[in-house]
Amino acid sequence: MSNIEQTLSIIKPDAVERNLQDQIKQEFINKGFEIIKEKKIHISKEDAEKFYKVHNSKPFYNDLCDYLSSGPIVVMTLQRESAVMENRKLMGATNPIDAEEGTLRKKYGISIDKNSVHGSDSLENARIELDFFFKN
Ligand code: CDP
Ligand code: MG
Numbered sequence: 001m002s003n004i005e006q007t008l009s010i011i012k013p014d015a016v017e018r019n020l021q022d023q024i025k026q027e028f029i030n031k032g033f034e035i036i037k038e039k040k041i042h043i044s045k046e047d048a049e050k051f052y053k054v055h056n057s058k059p060f061y062n063d064l065c066d067y068l069s070s071g072p073i074v075v076m077t078l079q080r081e082s083a084v085m086e087n088r089k090l091m092g093a094t095n096p097i098d099a100e101e102g103t104l105r106k107k108y109g110i111s112i113d114k115n116s117v118h119g120s121d122s123l124e125n126a127r128i129e130l131d132f133f134f135k136n
Pocket of ligand 1: 060064093094112113114115117118119121
């Protein structure tokens with residue numbers, strides 16, 4: 001039975017700044033993801049606050065929103081079987097120090113805030129996050 005899903009991936013400012021976007025995109029393709037949509041954008045702090053509003057009570061919220069709006073990002077619709085979970089596996093743990101060998105955050109992440117990639121954490125949030133960036 002096939003279970004094709006779409007999920008949102010973001011290549012965060014630290015990775016775009018180091019010009020890692022093509023390398024990271026190739027990692028997704030190597031793992032069987034299809035990049036259905038893609039755009040490079042620089043969002044405002046207000047949009048970052050809306051995107052991360054689930055975290056608005058966290059101590060790191062303000063820095064997180066400053067950071068996501070600090071430079072260009074690449075947002076993508078990724079598609080494959082079990083895309084949400086497979087993307088989370090490929091990304092690795094939030095803190096690169098804890099991420100397993102071979103994961104994107106282990107390979108490219110600098111710190112817990114500059115951890116190179118975002119990925120939706122559930123199918124429901126994937127739909128919300130994809131709408132946020134790609135709904136016309
Ligand atoms: O991105 P992920 O779903 O793995 O983690 P999260 O708990 O949803 O947190 C969102 C983002 O906030 C993380 O990717 C980190 O960049 C940042 N964060 C942080 O700066 N400091 C923390 N203590 C936790 C998260
Ligand atoms: Mg999250």
